[in-house]
Amino acid sequence: MFGPDPGMGASIGGMASTSATDGTVVKTRQRPRKSSAGYDTTRLFIGSEGTLGIITEITVKLHVKPKKEFVNIWLFPTIKDAAATALDIISKSGLKLNAIEIIDHTMASFVNQASGDDAKKFLETPTLIFKVGGNDENAIHEQVKIIEKIAKNHNLIRYEESHNDDDNQILWAARRNGLWSTFDFGSKILEDKNDVQIWTTDIAIQFQIWPPSSVKPMMT
CATH class of the missing domain: 3.30.70.2190 (Alpha-Beta Plaits)
Structure with a gap:
């Protein structure tokens, strides 16, 4: 089974473009391992909301459906x-x-x-x-x-x-x-029954390590 249970109308491409769930885009010419040269194109595209290009192919990891x-x-x-x-x-x-x-x-x-x-x-x-x-x-x-x-x-x-x-x-x-x-x-x-507008968003939580140490705060 596909892990996330997205809302109605969600698509795999949309989730990748908005970083709404985990995934890996393939064939984006990632930089070589153990190298700092070049952009990490996959992670650059994830979350770009279509502003950098159109995602045409996605590989998703499936999970064994529980009994x-x-x-x-x-x-x-x-x-x-x-x-x-x-x-x-x-x-x-x-x-x-x-x-x-x-x-x-x-x-x-x-x-x-x-x-x-x-x-x-x-x-x-x-x-x-x-x-x-x-x-x-x-x-x-x-x-x-x-x-x-x-x-x-x-x-x-x-x-x-x-x-x-x-x-x-x-x-x-x-x-x-x-x-x-x-x-x-x-x-x-609403006075105008046809004027219902909804904006949806996700939340992000920042974990701050305290007291400060060599470990940097991370976003999840």
């Missing part, structure tokens, strides 16, 4: 608690989750308002949504235990687990429908 995959949602009192949990899972737990998404209380409220009367309603609070995969359910539950321990250190309110594919679709809907729910909300409150 089992469940979706969990984890609820927190603040966005800071949710973000700190995600950071600890990525940097300290050793887990390789299939997906990690975060939504704030506003986005959760938009999803609830846009869903039907019979649809699941989400608690309107900062939420982490995980896809956890493994060879069997026991392997998944072991990962969930580790996540739970980390989340409790950051004021976890509660969490929900899926148990089948239908549950997966219901819980993942909060992430999948977020953008369109925002669009729907705008069409309800």
Whole structure:
């Protein structure tokens, strides 16, 4: 399977051009290894948003699709608690989750308002949504235990687990429908219902090593 789960309308070329996910562009005449001569053309093109040229060929790395995959949602009192949990899972737990998404209380409220009367309603609070995969359910539950321990250190309110594919679709809907729910909300409150405009962006986190050492700050 292709690792990232992009939003609707995303393309592999678009993700490479905006550096929205990992990838390697081939046939860009990279500079020789162990040489400082010339530009690293591949990394120059990634993130250039089409201003340097058109990417015509991309090689992507695929992952073995897990035999089992469940979706969990984890609820927190603040966005800071949710973000700190995600950071600890990525940097300290050793887990390789299939997906990690975060939504704030506003986005959760938009999803609830846009869903039907019979649809699941989400608690309107900062939420982490995980896809956890493994060879069997026991392997998944072991990962969930580790996540739970980390989340409790950051004021976890509660969490929900899926148990089948239908549950997966219901819980993942909060992430999948977020953008369109925002669009729907705008069409309800604006005087001109056709004047809904959305700008999307990604966030970057800078890690500063303190006290200062020979290690330089890095962007991720």
